[in-house]
Amino acid sequence: MSTSHTKAAEEFLKKETYARWHDNTFWGVRIKRDKMAHGLPEWEQLREKASEIKRHTLTHLDHYAAKFADNAEKNGVVVHWAEDAAEFNSIVYDILKSHDVKKLVKSKSMLTEECDMNPYLEERGIDVVETDLGERIIQLNHQKPSHIVMPAIHLDHHDVGALFEKVLQTEKDNHDPTYLTYMARLSLRNEFLTAQAGMTGANFGIAETGDIVVCTNEGNADMSTSCPPLHIAAIGLEKIIPDYDSLAVFHRLLARSATGQPTTVFTSHFRKARPGADKMHIIIVDNGRSEWLADEKHWETLKCMRCGACMNTCPVYRLSGGYSYSYFIPGPLGINLGMLRDPQKYSGNVSACTLCLSCQNVCPAKVNLGDQIYKWRQQLDSFGTANKEKKMICKAMKMVLDSPSVYNAATSSLSIVNHLSEGLVNCGLNPWAYGHKTMKFPKKPFHKLIDGLEKED
Amino acid sequence: MSRESILERCRRNVKEQYPMPVLDDIKALEYDDPWGSFLEMSRSMGCNVLEYGEGESLDDVIRKAYPDAVDICSNVEGVTIANMNPDTLLNPSALNGVDVGVVQGxxxxxxxxxxxxxxxxxxxAVCFxxxxxxxxxxxxxxxxxxxxxxxxxxxxxxxxxxxxSGPSKTADIAQVLVMGAQAARSVTIVVTE
Known part of the structure; x- marks a missing residue:
């Protein structure tokens, strides 16, 4: 009856105080984003340009991806291409093995989450250390990110404090965020200095120059690539953009949309390995993206630059949390990416949308996320994942709505329902009654009321 | 080769091609005094901003900003109080614990x-x-x-x-802003002539 999302959301909402904090926190981020957007008179023009650049690049990706790779190779970088997650993981492992790497420090990359890279490497004896503080916290807590930009948002400072007492031997009951951050800094310093390789994701790949561009607030991508002798960068095929003029547009939108900052603290441009280090490696990953281009209804999801603004504003995400979604990316973006990945497996998320369309009104690349969720819902029957009870009721409704006489008879007698007990109406056979109060039906249907009013005139 | 098969799918799967937009017509915000606005914004991003005082050398300004610093690393000409040089170190790990790095913007x-x-x-590494x-x-x-x-x-x-732009920061623990996540805990912009 309920979708996977509604069931999980119910659990989330049981922690009422936390749920309210979660809702308020993300609404706060949304307000900060609005302040930034309103500070730039050209904001809407930038969004339109970003959308157009992405449309252009995605529909000329053969050209730009080849150009990006060729230019990176000219810079002396070794470029690899991965068809899917399995090929990506084995390329990474082969590079690490050939450099005899025992420890890999990495900055945040949703792509490596997508490919389940960490467990793959760990099974093969490589110590993988996440260095973004939020990612490190959830790694130590054996969890997955609950948000793509704020991965540990489901934990409060007491949770983190208790965890650090256990694994970093911090002072008992000192749960002050500044102290905890400092202790994590000390511990990560040691990891940066003892790792043999560093890995980064990529916010952008620049076709014209072959650069990888990485944006962080902590500086962990730079620490990961300034200390160890080997740098591997993983980039999703859709992250490639034409040139620096395009990058300026995305740079201005990204941090403002993501966290309401005018920029991230660091915007780092990697063109080649630093002196004395081994050759830099870039792995370009497809993993479904080139096939999604063929989906006329949904290819524009690929315009996304992973800022997370769609989740911050989403009333369903704010009130249900990242773990209520079955795909590893939550919110409106995750609903759509999950459906592109495997509709049979991830259909349970499409209900997590009120179609308020706030997501697509804030999306800096103008991805029509809400419209697409509506379209996915229309396709559920073809995937065999439509709700059976709702389908049956829709058939019955069609019978009623197709015939004026049946409709009139039904609406005139609806008020009888008022006399039935709530339990009978919400008996579980009616999927829409779940979580809603039964309405009071009027004695006279609307069109009869209107008739009466017109006569009075 | 994966390269060829991926690029081939990118060609085959595109239904309609879109043109590259003109970007020169973006009506971007301009400041009357970019330099003054930059300094103001730097402060609001958490930087200290220092200018030379009367008769002060670059060394003096750095010392004024960080009076207790012991290890200072720089290869910038005129920074004679530096006791480490990022060009001559064999291993970046030798920079761990350096009090101040001085770099040219x-x-x-x-x-x-x-x-x-x-x-x-x-x-x-000196930058981070x-x-x-x-x-x-x-x-x-x-x-x-x-x-x-x-x-x-x-x-x-x-x-x-x-x-x-400013010191390294994070809000990953309970959304509380903390300066000094993995890189520099403070940043001072020194205005040079």
Missing amino acids: VFGVAENGCVWVPQTMKNK ISENLVILVPKGQAVSNMHQAYKKIAFNDYGYGAFI
């Missing part, structure tokens, strides 16, 4: 407080691993926005550069 960006810092040293970072910015060198900034940046043979 090229220009600032008014809209977000970014400074363009291309790599001009063998060990770029130092507990405190001093970025020298020549007086008056600022643009209004990132469109102008990206037209202006240049790379040298090191092939690396970063826009840096």
Whole structure:
């Protein structure tokens, strides 16, 4: 009856105080984003340009991806291409093995989450250390990110404090965020200095120059690539953009949309390995993206630059949390990416949308996320994942709505329902009654009321 | 080869091609005084801003900013109080615990407080691993926005550069803002002539 999302959301909402904090926190981020957007008179023009650049690049990706790779190779970088997650993981492992790497420090990359890279490497004896503080916290807590930009948002400072007492031997009951951050800094310093390789994701790949561009607030991508002798960068095929003029547009939108900052603290441009280090490696990953281009209804999801603004504003995400979604990316973006990945497996998320369309009104690349969720819902029957009870009721409704006489008879007698007990109406056979109060039906249907009013005139 | 099959699918699966938009018509925010606005924005991003006082040398200004610093790392000409040089260290890990790194910035960006810092040293770790970072910015060198900034940046043979705006920070624990996550805990912009 309920979708996977509604069931999980119910659990989330049981922690009422936390749920309210979660809702308020993300609404706060949304307000900060609005302040930034309103500070730039050209904001809407930038969004339109970003959308157009992405449309252009995605529909000329053969050209730009080849150009990006060729230019990176000219810079002396070794470029690899991965068809899917399995090929990506084995390329990474082969590079690490050939450099005899025992420890890999990495900055945040949703792509490596997508490919389940960490467990793959760990099974093969490589110590993988996440260095973004939020990612490190959830790694130590054996969890997955609950948000793509704020991965540990489901934990409060007491949770983190208790965890650090256990694994970093911090002072008992000192749960002050500044102290905890400092202790994590000390511990990560040691990891940066003892790792043999560093890995980064990529916010952008620049076709014209072959650069990888990485944006962080902590500086962990730079620490990961300034200390160890080997740098591997993983980039999703859709992250490639034409040139620096395009990058300026995305740079201005990204941090403002993501966290309401005018920029991230660091915007780092990697063109080649630093002196004395081994050759830099870039792995370009497809993993479904080139096939999604063929989906006329949904290819524009690929315009996304992973800022997370769609989740911050989403009333369903704010009130249900990242773990209520079955795909590893939550919110409106995750609903759509999950459906592109495997509709049979991830259909349970499409209900997590009120179609308020706030997501697509804030999306800096103008991805029509809400419209697409509506379209996915229309396709559920073809995937065999439509709700059976709702389908049956829709058939019955069609019978009623197709015939004026049946409709009139039904609406005139609806008020009888008022006399039935709530339990009978919400008996579980009616999927829409779940979580809603039964309405009071009027004695006279609307069109009869209107008739009466017109006569009075 | 995966390259060919991926590129072939990118060709085959596109239904309709879209043109590249014109970007020169973006009506980007411009400041009357980009330099003044850059300094103001730098402060609001958490930087200290220092100018030379009467008769002061660069060493004096750095010392004024960090009076207790013991280890100072720099290869910038005129920084004679530096006791470490990022060009001569064999291993970046030797920089761990350095109190102050001093690096040369090229220009600032008014809209977000970014400074363009291309790599001009063998060990770029000095820009990140130092507990405190001093970025020298020549007086008056600022643009209004990132469109102008990206037209202006240049790379040298090191092939690396970063826009840096303020100290390293995080809000990953309960959304409380903390300065000094993994990189420098404080940043001082020193205005040079």
